[in-house]
Amino acid sequence: MRAASLPGEVLGARDRDSDEELLSRARAGDPEAFRVIFDREAPGVRRFLGDLLRDDAGADEGTQETFVRAHRRLGTLEQADKLQGWLFGIARMVFLEQIRRKRREGPMPEPAEDFSRTDCGPSPEAVLLSSESDRMLDGALADLDDERRSALLMRIDHGLGYGEIAAAMGWSLQKVKNEIHRARLQLRARLAGYLEEGA
């Protein structure tokens, strides 16, 4: 699959005024406005679901389902600046439903080793280090409880505030803080050995 753009370019530079206008147009039934929202937000939602599901086909399907539901519920989103967190809240529900369905249908297959991630880089060492650390990160994330992983990713990877995460997860603010703190401790314990070796 192709890369869309560097994360910072999409996740960092968000135009809130534009969100407001887009939302109001989308609520009024302008399909082009919703398409723009999709183009802007879908890569983040797709990555979030990919990290949770660890299944490309499932993450693609989940992304589509998230936006279909979002379109249906646009009227319930009161603040445009909460759009990203709101979408992640829907994505999380889609994820939980997929997990439940898979558990009913049988054991989940082990995620396949993704060799396509090895990228062209300046040196073989750098490539090795990069792909090794990506694998280590994947493994460390996979070890986290589903809900804890969701909260951590929303915070670190997607830059949502604690309040937005609380709304998306349906948790209290204190629970969000506790869960993210615990997730971090687990993640660091896994990564520490690798990073020390690499240093």
Added chain:
Amino acid sequence: MTHPTQEELEAVALGEPGDPRATEIEAHVAGCTDCCRELAWLRTERTLLGRRPLLETTHLWPGVAARLEHPRRRTHWAWRIAVASGVGAAAAAVLFAVLPPGPLPVAQPQQSARRPRSAIDPKTLAALDRAEADYRNAAKVLEGEYDRLRPQLDPELARRWDETLTRARAQLGESRAVAADDVNVRMRVLDGYAGYLRSLRDLLQESEEANP
């Protein structure tokens, strides 16, 4: 200054704008080993996660657009089962609300069958009766839908499903007969109804998929 909070350090690590104390925090971190280490960790986590490329998603739009244009419609029986399950669950919730505190009575079917109805709280009995009636009504709708689809099914498959449904109905009937007014047993009968409805729903979904 005192140590910055975790959130303040995160804001610095994530490059979130707008913290008026950012300069002050940076200055503190420069001289504080603990905060410096924490900030280094936060930046490492952010770098490791953030450097992964975002995947292209434009190919997913046509599927979304198609579904927005032609939404999947829930069949009428799917709506009915959703409503009936909701009503059943609500009735069960009312039941829990009206039950006296303490554990549910232990099920003793033979004795409970002789237990006088007046010994149980009337509100509890009414909630049980209501929940059961709702489940029965939902079952009737789904059974009717199954009867409609049945002629189009493979005869052997239809025969097997008939047997399954007959067995389930017989078990429900027996359970109901011995439950009388024993709250605990009647709650299990409600569970039985819910399971029966789920079976019917799955069966109808399979029938519709087999005969689109």
